[in-house]
Amino acid sequence: MSASPLLDVRELTVEFATRRGTVCAVERVDLSIAKGETLAVVGESGSGKSVTSYAVMRILDRAGRITGGSVTFSGMALQSLPEVEMRDLRGREISMIFQNPRAALNPIRQVGRQIEDVLLQHGQATRTDAKARAIAVLEAVRIARPEERYHAYPFQLSGGMCQRIVIALALACRPQLLIADEPTTGLDVTTQKSVMELVTELTRKRGMSTLLITHDLGLAASYCDRVVVMEKGRVVETAAAGAIFRAPSHPYTRRLMRATPRPGAGLRDLLPEGAAPFPAAPPTGAPLLKVEGLVKEYRREGGAGFMARLTGHAASQAPFRAVNGIGFEVRRGESVGLVGESGCGKSTTSMMVMRLLDSTAGHITFDGEDIGAIPAQRFAASPLRRRIQMVFQDPTDSLNPRHTAARAISDPIRRLGTLRGSALAARVEELATLVGLPLPLLDRFPHQLSGGQKARVGIARAIALNPDLVVLDEPTAALDVSVQAVVLNLLHELKLRLGMSYLFVSHDLNVVRLLCDRVIVMRAGRIVEEGPVETVLENPAADYTRELLAAIPHPPA
Amino acid sequence: MSDLPVTAEAAALARPSAAGNLFRHARYVLAGNPVTAFSFLLLLFLIACAAFGPSLVPYDPQVSNSLRTLQPPSAQHLFGTDQLGRDILSRVVVACRLDLGIAFFSVALVFAVGGLAGVAAGFFGGWTDRIVGRLADTIMAFPLFVLAMGVVAALGNTVTNIVIATAVVNFPLYARIARAEALVRRNAGYVQAARLTGNGELRILLSTILPNILPIMAVQMSLTMGYAILNAAGLSFIGLGVRPPTPEWGIMVAEGASFIVSGEWWVALFPGLALMLAVFCFNLLGDGLRDIVDPQRRT
Numbered sequence: 001m002s003a004s005p006l007l008d009v010r011e012l013t014v015e016f017a018t019r020r021g022t023v024c025a026v027e028r029v030d031l032s033i034a035k036g037e038t039l040a041v042v043g044e045s046g047s048g049k050s051v052t053s054y055a056v057m058r059i060l061d062r063a064g065r066i067t068g069g070s071v072t073f074s075g076m077a078l079q080s081l082p083e084v085e086m087r088d089l090r091g092r093e094i095s096m097i098f099q100n101p102r103a104a105l106n107p108i109r110q111v112g113r114q115i116e117d118v119l120l121q122h123g124q125a126t127r128t129d130a131k132a133r134a135i136a137v138l139e140a141v142r143i144a145r146p147e148e149r150y151h152a153y154p155f156q157l158s159g160g161m162c163q164r165i166v167i168a169l170a171l172a173c174r175p176q177l178l179i180a181d182e183p184t185t186g187l188d189v190t191t192q193k194s195v196m197e198l199v200t201e202l203t204r205k206r207g208m209s210t211l212l213i214t215h216d217l218g219l220a221a222s223y224c225d226r227v228v229v230m231e232k233g234r235v236v237e238t239a240a241a242g243a244i245f246r247a248p249s250h251p252y253t254r255r256l257m258r259a260t261p262r263p264g265a266g267l268r269d270l271l272p273e274g275a276a277p278f279p280a281a282p283p284t285g286a287p288l289l290k291v292e293g294l295v296k297e298y299r300r301e302g303g304a305g306f307m308a309r310l311t312g313h314a315a316s317q318a319p320f321r322a323v324n325g326i327g328f329e330v331r332r333g334e335s336v337g338l339v340g341e342s343g344c345g346k347s348t349t350s351m352m353v354m355r356l357l358d359s360t361a362g363h364i365t366f367d368g369e370d371i372g373a374i375p376a377q378r379f380a381a382s383p384l385r386r387r388i389q390m391v392f393q394d395p396t397d398s399l400n401p402r403h404t405a406a407r408a409i410s411d412p413i414r415r416l417g418t419l420r421g422s423a424l425a426a427r428v429e430e431l432a433t434l435v436g437l438p439l440p441l442l443d444r445f446p447h448q449l450s451g452g453q454k455a456r457v458g459i460a461r462a463i464a465l466n467p468d469l470v471v472l473d474e475p476t477a478a479l480d481v482s483v484q485a486v487v488l489n490l491l492h493e494l495k496l497r498l499g500m501s502y503l504f505v506s507h508d509l510n511v512v513r514l515l516c517d518r519v520i521v522m523r524a525g526r527i528v529e530e531g532p533v534e535t536v537l538e539n540p541a542a543d544y545t546r547e548l549l550a551a552i553p554h555p556p557a
Numbered sequence: 558m559s560d561l562p563v564t565a566e567a568a569a570l571a572r573p574s575a576a577g578n579l580f581r582h583a584r585y586v587l588a589g590n591p592v593t594a595f596s597f598l599l600l601l602f603l604i605a606c607a608a609f610g611p612s613l614v615p616y617d618p619q620v621s622n623s624l625r626t627l628q629p630p631s632a633q634h635l636f637g638t639d640q641l642g643r644d645i646l647s648r649v650v651v652a653c654r655l656d657l658g659i660a661f662f663s664v665a666l667v668f669a670v671g672g673l674a675g676v677a678a679g680f681f682g683g684w685t686d687r688i689v690g691r692l693a694d695t696i697m698a699f700p701l702f703v704l705a706m707g708v709v710a711a712l713g714n715t716v717t718n719i720v721i722a723t724a725v726v727n728f729p730l731y732a733r734i735a736r737a738e739a740l741v742r743r744n745a746g747y748v749q750a751a752r753l754t755g756n757g758e759l760r761i762l763l764s765t766i767l768p769n770i771l772p773i774m775a776v777q778m779s780l781t782m783g784y785a786i787l788n789a790a791g792l793s794f795i796g797l798g799v800r801p802p803t804p805e806w807g808i809m810v811a812e813g814a815s816f817i818v819s820g821e822w823w824v825a826l827f828p829g830l831a832l833m834l835a836v837f838c839f840n841l842l843g844d845g846l847r848d849i850v851d852p853q854r855r856t
Contacts, residue, residue, distance in 0.1 A: 356749055377758065385755050398746030402768050408750075415755035461750065 004075070005032035006209050007056065007177055011069035014048070014055045018063065025051045027233045028069065033177065038203060038210040040220035040241070043230035044256070044480040045451075049213045052230070053179045056211075057096055058086050074176065092122045095170035099182040101162035104169075105154040111165045112138070112150030115172055122173045134172075141168040141198060159342070160191035164198065171202060178203060181213045188341035188507065189551040196223050196553075215480065217260050218553035221245055229253045259485040261510035262554060263537075267492050270485035270514075279496060284517065285332030288501050289353065289469055294362035294372075296323040296348050322348045324525035325362070330469065335495065335502040337516035337533065339509060341548075345525040350471045350505045354390050355379035367468065386416040389467040391491075393474040395454035399446040405432075405453075406442040409460045417465055431460040435490060452483035456490070463494060472504045476511065488514055509552060513537050521545050579849075586849050593845025599838040606653040616644035618651040618804045627821050637823035639812065641802075645823065648804035649831045655805050656835065659716060660785035663723035664778050671728040672774055673767075675735025680743055680762050689736070693729035701726040705788055709797045719798040723788045727781055734777055738770040772850035780843035783836035790832055806832040 014026040026048040033039045043049045054060045056071055058078065071078040073094065078086070090096075098104045106114055115134040119125035125133040131150070138146035141164040154162055163183060170178060180199065184192035200223050203210045214220055220227050220241065227244045229237040229252065237250040248254045259270050268277055297319040323345040330336045340346045351357040353364055355376050364372035366384060374382055389412070392398035399408050409428050413419050419427050432442055435456040446454055455475065462470050472491065476484040492515060495502060506512050512519055512533065519536045521529040521544065529542040540546045587594040622642030630637045636645035678689035696704065708722035742748060743766075751765045790807030792798040799805040801812070806828040813825025 354753065356752060380752055380755050380757050385753070390750075390753055392746045392750060394746055398750045400747040400751070400765060400769070411751070411756075412754035458750075461754070 006035045006037075006074055007031075007033045007211070008072040009052070009056065009069070010072070012052065012055060012066065012071060013068035014051050014060065015065055015067045016063045017065070025064070025233055026055065029230070029233075029235050031228050031235065031238065033209045033211060035176075035209055036204075036207045037226065038200065038212065038224045040212045040214060040224035040227045041230060042214060042217055042220050042227055042256070044215060044482065046232065047230040048233035049230050050181055051233075053096070053181055053211060053213055057090060057094060057179065058083075059090075088122075091118060091170075091175070092173045093175050094177045094179065095173070095175040096179040096181065097163070097166050097170045097183050099185050101159060101166045102154055104166050105162060107154050110151050110153060111157070112152075114165075115168055118169055118172045124173050137168045137172050138165075140171070140202070141165070143168075158191075159187055160195060163187060163191075163195050167195070167199060167202075171206075171208075174206060175208065177209050177211065179211045179213070182215070183212070184219070185215075189509075190341065190547060192219075193551040193553075199223070216553065217245075217257060217481075218262075222553035229256070255482065259482040261481075261484075261488075261508070261514055263510070263513070265514075267489050267514050271489060278492065281496060281517075282333055282499070284334040287329045288332045288334075288367055289330040289503070290327075290363075290365040291329070291349075291353065292327045292363045292365070293325050294323055294327065294349065294352060294364065295321060295325050295360045296345070296352060296357070297321050297360040321525050323352070323359075326522070326525070326527050327362075328520050328527065328530065330501050330503055332468070332501055333495075333499055334518065335504055335516040337512035337519040338503060338505045338522065339507065339512055339519055339548075340522035341507060343524075344522040346505050346522050347473065349522070350390075350473055350503060353469075353503060354388060354471050355382075355385075386412070386465040387468045388471070389462040389465065389469075390471040390473065391455075391458050391462045391475045394478050395451060395458050396446060396478070398458055399454060401446055404443050404445055405437070405449065405457045408446075408457055409442075409464055412461060412464045427464070428460075431464055432456075434463070434494070435460045436486075451479050452487065455479060455483070455487050459487075459490065459494070463498065463500070466498060467500060469501045469503065472502055472506075474506050474508075477506075477508075484511070491515065509537060509548060521548070583849050586845065590845060590848065592841055593848070596838050596841035596845060599834065600842055603653060603657060603835055603838060606650050607657045608654075610650040610653055614644070614647035614650050616647040618643060618648040619802050627816065627824070629821075630823055636827040637821075639809075639824050640816065643802075645809075645827050648809060649806070649827050652804040652806050652809065652828065653831070653835075655716070655799065655803065656786055656789060656807075656832075659719055659723065659789040660782050663720040663727070663785045663789075664781050666720060667724040667727040667731050667781070668774060668778055670724065671731030672735045674728075675732035676739045676762060676767055676770065678732065679736035679739030680766055681758070682743075686736070689732055693732045696725065697729045702788070702791060705792060706795070706797060709792055714797060714800070716799060719789050719792055722792070723785045726788065727785070730781065731774070731777065735770060735774065738773055739766050742766050742769060776843055776847045776850060779839050779846050783839035783843075786832065786835050786839070 009029060009031045012026055012029045013024065016023045016025050029048070029052055031039065031041070041049045041052065051060070051064070054064070055066050056078065060066070066079050069079070073089070081089070105111065112131070112134045115137050116125070116130040119130055119133055120127070135146045135150055138149060143149050143161065143164055149157070154165070157165065178199070183199070184195055187195060196219065199210065202208070212220065212224055224241050227239060227241050228235055229244070229250065231252045237244065237248065237253045239249070244253065245257065248257055255272050258272060261270065299319050326349065328336065338346045338349065348357065352359045352372070355371060355374065358376045359372055362372065363370055366388065369384065371379070371384055379385055403411070406428050409431055410424055413424055413427060428442065429439055432439055437453060437456040437460060441449060441453060449457065459475070475491070476487050479487060488511065491502070494500070502515070504512060504516055516533050518531065519533045520527055521536065521542065523544050528544050529536055529540065536545060537549065540549060587597065620643065622638070625638050625642040626640055628634055628638040634644050634646065636649060639645055639648070674689045678686040705722040705726045708725055709718050712718040712721065748761060748765055751761050756765070789798065790805070790810070793805050793807030794811045799808060801808055809828035810825050810832070813828065816824045
């Protein structure tokens with residue numbers, strides 16, 4: 001490390017004024033970044049990692065205040081710099097990229113113009129050469145056909161491309177420090193790989209420093225020089241990336257590493273204390289769900305304009321096939337993983353299996369009955385409804401904000417079951433105990449529960465009627481790794497105890513490896529590979545599966 | 558994404574029940590927003606006037622007294638008297654019940670009809686949406702006050718018809734807000750979850766979607782109340798709806814208007830002030846309610 005770091009944060013304390021008094025979000029945090037260094041700040045939600053970066057940029061929201069410590073950026077004390085000078089510094093010397101690239105771009109302005117705006121704002125270009133400069137910047141972030149893309153609007157670009165544009169915006173003025181706040185959350189693994197490689201390559205080429213804020217230890221390990229681990233507003237460990245994974249010194253870091261799904265670790269290995277091993281899984285039984293030739297088509301809305309319809313061209317345009325003739329089987333007591341990147345049709349497939357969406361063609365046979373023939377609208381009244389249930393991706397979004405946890409869990413029983421009154425209440429308590437939700441929490445509303453608790457409510461609701469098949473739609477995607485570890489273990493335990501089958505929809509191969517017996521890899525509406533989970537993940541037959549596996553960042557084992 | 562270590566558990570410890578929670582929250586908002594607190598007090602005052610006014614006022618609002626016509630405000634008649642010698646204070650206070658009543662019932666009516674139609678339009682889409690949407694468009698195509706005049710003129714000059722006319726002109730507003738809110742929630746996770754737990758579409762509409770948009774509609778109700786009062790008073794002002802000698806703010810302003818030039822300003826001023834105060838109160842209240850129901854402010 002050089003003698004005077006580019007960014008030096010000393011004893012930084014940030015407090016937020018809330019109605020229940022002052023909350024200390026960041027407490028005496030020390031970190032420093034040398035010139036050309038890439039530093040990762042790792043922590044779970046609530047660790048204060050984002051707040052730290054906001055404090056550096058001085059973009060805390062109204063309630064937040066820096067109450068102590070110093071932030072020194074190439075010799076300047078940022079915490080006492082006048083706002084006017086700070087504004088000039090942001091974007092020119094320190095740039096930031098955010099989690100949701102689409103939200104960071106102006107939706108009604110061409111991306112090239114947006115880059116020009118930044119260049120002009122900071123006097124990096126003149127009116128005459130702005131366009132050429134903007135195209136050069138687009139080229140630098142490896143946007144193919146930059147002259148064409150210059151005129152594109154954000155909605156015409158994919159998520160990964162939008163993030164490249166945001167990076168282009170951030171790097172347009174050649175800043176010395178780039179702060180990247182979860183820049184690849186919400187992107188596919190292969191896109192994540194290319195975006196992160198772009199960032200590291202650009203920073204290396206330009207001698208920039210990067211502060212990467214992430215919850216993903218693997219990402220931090222793969223792309224950063226040093227790692228700072230934060231917990232509850234404090235820095236618990238700072239070390240070189242290699243060293244921290246080889247010999248984590250703080251118990252929290254060890255816990256975090258333990259909870260991260262990785263090759264070679266079983267479900268129980270993720271939990272902090274040695275839990276009893278799972279009983280042996282019973283052999284899988286007869287086929288429960290059989291999907292044959294399933295197709296879902298969507299009409300192309302955008303392409304067929306008024307003129308096209310007028311001239312009869314609309315009819316000639318083929319509809320978009322989100323799911324293109326797939327077939328698979330789920331046996332009794334089996335977990336099948338449905339894996340693929342966004343847009344591959346895995347969610348559409350699960351929605352059709354759940355009978356929330358009508359298929360265009362094909363058969364969905366559940367326990368001998370063709371449920372695909374029952375319209376989704378009328379499936380609520382079908383006796384089969386209670387036998388197919390689902391755990392949703394976002395535990396917050398899938399709970400009615402006006403219903404208590406008890407009400408949410410009892411809803412399926414009220415509608416489809418027979419229990420009433422005290423028997424119903426007893427069943428709800430039994431379910432809560434089964435999923436490990438403390439009974440006093442049953443009277444709470446979703447906003448009074450933590451993410452993990454909400455996930456438990458969602459699982460309890462799904463298993464309330466002892467279904468035969470549960471579709472798990474990325475049930476842990478919105479959770480912290482330590483919570484994810486607990487929830488995955490819970491799901492597996494429940495499966496063994498209740499003899500359910502799982503259709504597990506996920507983009508995370510490491511999680512699929514833990515929970516599933518078989519895995520189906522989908523791409524562009526088709527199945528590219530299918531087989532036992534070990535075979536597919538250890539010796540993938542399809543190039544695409546190999547590509548997916550290679551893109552996952554792993555902490556050095 | 559909140560990165561604060563204010564956990565849900567910690568927050569929930571201080572909130573024992575839903576009702577206590579709302580009360581606490583309302584108190585917090587009111588403490589930080591004295592204007593809303595003031596508007597709540599004003600509302601209580603107006604409700605008290607409407608409820609007890611007729612039995613408290615010093616004079617009979619309908620009895621004229623030819624000896625005391627057009628007297629300026631005095632200790633005997635705090636707001637003065639009008640051209641027939643009636644006590645303006647008594648009339649203003651008694652009129653409160655009628656004006657608030659018209660406003661309340663018209664808003665309740667449009668809330669029930671427009672709100673339900675809008676929710677159904679947003680939730681079901683398709684033909685329901687098209688019919689409700691075009692109906693709203695048709696109403697919007699008229700100058701609203703003229704439409705209200707037309708409705709009262711066509712249906713007949715009664716208080717009930719003022720209520721209906723005010724409800725009709727507010728229909729597009731309610732239908733559109735309810736539609737937009739239902740549209741957002743139509744495919745929310747918890748609505749899908751409700752489908753999975755065996756709820757039919759109609760039940761989802763009534764027991765899942767509707768309760769979730771009620772708070773937003775409540776804010777709208779308060780904001781529309783002010784407009785409904787103005788509308789009712791406006792109709793009376795031009796001679797539709799309530800007829801003299803019934804005390805009503807709009808008529809009183811209309812009657813008093815001709816005396817302003819001759820210097821008897823109090824005849825029009827006090828009912829006008831009452832009208833202004835009521836509208837003002839409901840608008841402030843609407844802003845405050847919005848803060849109370851806004852989940853963004855519930856930290």
